[in-house]
Amino acid sequence: MLAFTFPGQGSQRPGMGRPWQGHESWELVDEASEVAGRDVGALLCDADADELKDTRNAQLATFVSSLMVLDAAERLGIEPSFCAGHSLGEYTALTATGALGFDDGVRLVCARAAAMHDAGLERPGTMAAVHGLDDEHVDVACRRADSDVWVANYNAPGQVVIAGSPEGVEAASVHAKDLGAKRVMTLPVSGAFHTPFMTAARDRLRAALAEAQPRDTDIPVVSNVDATAHDRGDEWASLLSAQLSSPVRWKQSLLTLSDAGVIDFAELGPGGVLTGMAKRTVKDARTISVATPEDLDKLLEWVTAGSPTGGAQLDGEHLFATERIVVSPAAGIFTLLGNLSEGSPIEVGTIIGHVAEQEVRSPFAGLLQSYIAVDTERVTARQPIAWLRTS
Known part of the structure; x- marks a missing residue:
């Protein structure tokens, strides 16, 4: 079976929208600009790296870029059995399955990004990636720091992200290295996401979630919070609210998909970070990253080489790669x-x-x-x- 996965903040790249100009899926960019009241096309094509680091820009640009790739994949007749998204990507997954309407998804992402940006200013924090140390020992390093620092992302075996106050992250990093971490890298972010530092953002997001009213879906989405597949709309308001200050259980989500029979993972959107995580987490996983129109041919050939009669459904002439x-x-x-x-x-x-x-x-x-x-x-x-x- 096939799962579509969608990247989160940090996967954005300057100029990532340029290859899509002229493609029929570009119409989503114009629609998003109208809903957001911003020139999303300029973000995708003209913004530099510093401008895209701003949480408010990074999240909107990544969300729209991923949905543009999804739209192009759907035009080929490819459909998944499950969807999942890393942090911000969870909103993309919900929009992909119809749990959120496109307009509601854009408005929610804008509201979420603004709330997280402001929460980061109110309680300045940072994040760091710990490599080569198991989950339990990373958690021990945070506890030994005796400061405001927590595990924020369980990404893959030997790859965990911590977040909190600058001094807390620094102290936990030292302890992680003492416990055997191969490397600790500070991440270029503007806040301690997925920690209690985002509590103020949760309160603001709840109002926007109440207006969106997520719907039931035929295709389940695996949640970051509990690594469980959900298809009921009334469960998502609390899950998305909790997600802001809870760790992203991405490794556990990949294992949930594997347990459900998923062996094919297609990452739709900029970057390719999730593809690497799937390879490290799921034994014998088949993976592909789709970010440009040129990747669509590779996607068709990849699906056709796998099992087109399973979770990936192709129609008519699309069977001919x-x-x-x-x-x-x-x-x-x-x-x-x-x-x-x-x-x-x-x-x-x-x-x-x-x-x-x-x-x-x-x-x-x-x-x-x-x-x-x-x-x-x-x-x-x-x-x-x-x-x-x-x-």
């Missing part, structure tokens, strides 16, 4: 471009025709095999326009 269909973005009269013919090379974003006044851009790279729609034919939205074969 070398062929692609470009569909109409709207209803109207189709007009083709006279400079394209059979065998013409097509890049991602190439205009292959128009429907009414809208451009028909290819979300794939390849060679034009043939047009399906006839010039001046009236087409409907999502109607096949042309065949492409990967070069």
